[in-house]
Amino acid sequence: MKVGYIGLGIMGRPMAANLLKAGYEVCVWARRPESLEPLKAAGATVAASPAELAGQVDVVFTNVSDTADVEAVLLGENGVIHGARPGLIVVDHSTIAAGASRRMAEKLAGQGIQMLDVPVSGGEQGAIDGTLTLMVGGEAEALEKVRPLLEVVGGTITHVGGPGAGQIAKTCNQMIVAQSLQAIGEAFTLAEAADVDPARVREALLGGFAYSRILEVHGQRMLDKNYRPGFKARLHRKDMGIALQTAAELGVATPGSAVATQFINALVGQDMGELDSSALVEMLRRLNKG
Structure with missing residues (x-):
């Protein structure tokens, strides 16, 4: 299969590189031209637009930041839908609201294009190592067609359910990560206040x-104060916004997620949105210094 890849950021670039290393023909497109250079050097071809890319490949991977970005590259002017041939499969690795993903899948289906929502977990290192956890929503038939490709980038592939189910699973993942x-952070702050080495506490736990x-x-990371982003706080805030909005729509109480979201909001508000979300502990340290 010929592969197209859209979105070459922290996650997308190593994932596309792994597909190239596995021997697949890969065509790429990105909003920032500088993002293309490492993939071009590795043998990828470059398309002038998502529509042009879609006309050359059998599978399109998208890995962009939020709902508006996914809509733009799939359905917007010069989007995938305008260049795709019937039978194309779109694999969206972005993390967006399940409802939006379902709506896009329906529009693509009207043009004979299948869409799988396949958000991932495992961070930048998992993307580099090809060991990501993949949560799949969509038709089982489409999943089986692209499974060999997914096995290149992921270590665990779970078909959660129909369209949007993968996004619900990712939302649950982000809720658990934030609260963890x-x-x-609270445990380490307590240990520090009690004059107990948090590194030894971690070792025991x-x-x-x-x-x-x-x-x-x-x-x-918290002990070392090493917040080089594996997953940026501003993106985690976006994901938690999706979680809280989904919970509100379903009438589900999620108080723990609401509290964790406020600390992530504070990180972004303190100009630390580009740091890894584990920097949340710094908000707790500041709060307890008062």
């Missing part, structure tokens, strides 16, 4: 029931 960061991958990876 909040809990770890890693061997017990409180173990989590977030405690292992992001707990170390």
Whole structure:
């Protein structure tokens, strides 16, 4: 299969690179020309627009920031829908609201284009290593056609359900991550206030029931104050906005997510939106210095 890739940021660039390394022909498009250069050097071809790209490939991957970006590259002027041939499959790795994803899937289906919503978890390192967790919404038939491609970028592939189901799974993931960061940050702040080494606390907890991958990876980030972004706080804020809006639409109470969102909001408000969301602990440290 010939592959098109749109969106070459922190996640998209290594994912597209892994497809190239696996031997697939890859055509790319990005809003920022400088994002294209590493992929061109690795052998990718470049399209002038999403529509032109769609006319050359069998599968289009999109990996952009938010709903408006996905709509623009898929349905906007010179979007994928205007250049695609019937039978094209769109695999959207972006994290957006499930309702918006369903609406776009319906519009594409009217032109004979299948769409899978496949948000990912695992951060930049998972994208580089090809070990991402993929949460798939859409038709099983389309998933099986693109499974060999997904196996290049992901270590775990779960078909959650129909259109939008992958986005719901990702929303749940982001809620758990945010609240876990909040809990770890509070624990470390408590340990510091009690004059106990939080690094030793983390070491003890890693061997017990409180173990989590977030405690292992992001707990170390908090100790080192290393907030080089694996996942930027401003994007986590966007995702938590989706979570709270979805909960409101469904009439579901999510108080823990609401509190964690306020700390992420504070990070962005303090000009730390480009840092990893594990920097949330810094808001707790500032709060407790008062």
